[in-house]
Amino acid sequence: MSYSCRNLIEDREQFPAPFLLDIYRSLKDDPATDYTALRSAIGTPAGFIPSQTTYLDETEWWLSRLKELGRPNEGIAAMVRAVYPWLAHGYHAQAERISDRFTVFDGWIKDTHGEIDPRLNRVPVSCTEIEALARCPFAYFLRYVLEVEPPDDYGRDPTVWLDAMAFGILLHEIFHSFMAEITAREEKPNFTRHWERLRAIAEECITRWRHRMPPPNLAAFTTQRSHVFAACYTFLKDEEIHCQQGTPRYFEIPFGLPGLESAPPIGSPDPVSIDIGEGKDFMLRGRIDRVDHKGRDEYEVWDYKSGSSRNILEEKQLNRGRQIQHALYARAVEILLARVQKQGRVTRSGYFFPGLKGEGQRIAKPQDTLALEKVLGTLFGLLRDGIFPYAPDPDFCGFCDYRCVCKGPEKANAQTQMKLENRGADGNPFEPMRRLMDCDD
Numbered sequence: 001m002s003y004s005c006r007n008l009i010e011d012r013e014q015f016p017a018p019f020l021l022d023i024y025r026s027l028k029d030d031p032a033t034d035y036t037a038l039r040s041a042i043g044t045p046a047g048f049i050p051s052q053t054t055y056l057d058e059t060e061w062w063l064s065r066l067k068e069l070g071r072p073n074e075g076i077a078a079m080v081r082a083v084y085p086w087l088a089h090g091y092h093a094q095a096e097r098i099s100d101r102f103t104v105f106d107g108w109i110k111d112t113h114g115e116i117d118p119r120l121n122r123v124p125v126s127c128t129e130i131e132a133l134a135r136c137p138f139a140y141f142l143r144y145v146l147e148v149e150p151p152d153d154y155g156r157d158p159t160v161w162l163d164a165m166a167f168g169i170l171l172h173e174i175f176h177s178f179m180a181e182i183t184a185r186e187e188k189p190n191f192t193r194h195w196e197r198l199r200a201i202a203e204e205c206i207t208r209w210r211h212r213m214p215p216p217n218l219a220a221f222t223t224q225r226s227h228v229f230a231a232c233y234t235f236l237k238d239e240e241i242h243c244q245q246g247t248p249r250y251f252e253i254p255f256g257l258p259g260l261e262s263a264p265p266i267g268s269p270d271p272v273s274i275d276i277g278e279g280k281d282f283m284l285r286g287r288i289d290r291v292d293h294k295g296r297d298e299y300e301v302w303d304y305k306s307g308s309s310r311n312i313l314e315e316k317q318l319n320r321g322r323q324i325q326h327a328l329y330a331r332a333v334e335i336l337l338a339r340v341q342k343q344g345r346v347t348r349s350g351y352f353f354p355g356l357k358g359e360g361q362r363i364a365k366p367q368d369t370l371a372l373e374k375v376l377g378t379l380f381g382l383l384r385d386g387i388f389p390y391a392p393d394p395d396f397c398g399f400c401d402y403r404c405v406c407k408g409p410e411k412a413n414a415q416t417q418m419k420l421e422n423r424g425a426d427g428n429p430f431e432p433m434r435r436l437m438d439c440d441d
């Protein structure tokens with residue numbers, strides 16, 4: 001029989017329960033025996049660390065040995081590592097991670113033999129994948145190489161009906177239906193003429209989505225419904241002006257996505273080959289929201305964004321590959337047009353933000369072939385050499401599903417920065433990452 005004589009949380013002594021005193025009195029056959037007699041009869045308390053001869057298992061044996069050896073020191077640590085090879089391996093990995101060298105424990109996969117370089121393996125990639133690689137090679141490695149997917153989040157925010165992705169798809173459906181309908185009648189967007197029709201299309205889509213994904217409550221539904229109408233309003237107002245300089249021509253054009261119906265006439269189940277200089281190319285797949293015809297052989301490419309424009313920096317051309325879609329889709333459209341024997345040159349490519357947070361902003365970027373080839377060559381160099389470090393900057397992290405793997409942006413970013421700064425002679429495996437950071441567009 002025993003009792004806990006110390007409260008470890010409050011760091012104070014504890015008295016035995018009266019029940020123990022009763023037992024002791026029975027044993028002594030003396031109803032007058034008090035706590036003082038009980039305490040002195042109990043003797044010295046036993047601690048967590050066993051004596052040299054009373055250990056019950058391996059853990060207790062180690063505790064008794066370590067107590068005997070005194071304060072922990074490198075000798076004891078070395079002894080533990082010698083007995084437990086897995087601990088030794090973890091210790092080595094940790095030491096390598098906190099060193100200023102880039103090692104296999106920081107995301108360096110040696111001997112990839114080009115298996116994950118799209119220039120060599122010919123597997124079509126999407127702009128989303130390339131931009132993910134540019135944001136954080138480590139997160140890219142988890143998501144697209146190891147295919148580690150974050151678990152579904154079943155916790156539901158009672159104030160939200162559709163998450164950002166579903167809301168974006170809903171808006172795309174509405175804009176596509178509306179533009180396809182009026183373009184088939186050879187009309188251009190006009191607020192006075194088309195507002196009621198756009199509202200009706202939006203209402204039909206909302207009803208369909210409400211059936212497919214019932215909202216948690218009426219307030220969440222009405223709030224997002226009003227956001228949809230606000231986006232439609234901004235869309236139509238802006239499109240009326242925008243389309244005075246051109247004609248919307250193609251909508252929701254998939255290429256290299258065999259599971260999706262290809263939108264005639266330029267949609268295609270086959271990916272497009274993007275030339276990136278020096279005799280190299282890779283296969284691109286994706287879906288283009290909108291192509292406008294601007295003149296004889298001139299086109300514009302637009303991507304609808306339902307959120308804010310915060311992550312698309314107007315002054316940056318490719319933002320080290322984190323904003324590359326406009327440039328790649330411009331190339332893709334020219335190739336898709338050529339496939340159906342149409343002459344065409346994309347003169348402008350960009351993003352349109354009709355949602356509440358985007359406030360109808362349009363951001364278009366100039367085409368810069370050399371910058372595109374340089375960034376893509378550098379990014380694919382990471383894949384060729386198997387270099388997957390953490391993102392070097394918290395701005396790159398945003399909402400990341402893998403922050404529990406890298407221990408969080410703060411530590412991860414600092415670690416990569418430290419290794420980037422070490423330009424010593426370590427075989428320079430980090431060089432492709434340095435080149436990416438030097439792409440200053």
Ligand code: SF4
Binds near residue numbers: 400408409412
């Ligand atoms: S949180 Fe970690 S894994 Fe995610 S992007 Fe940042 S560094 Fe990469």
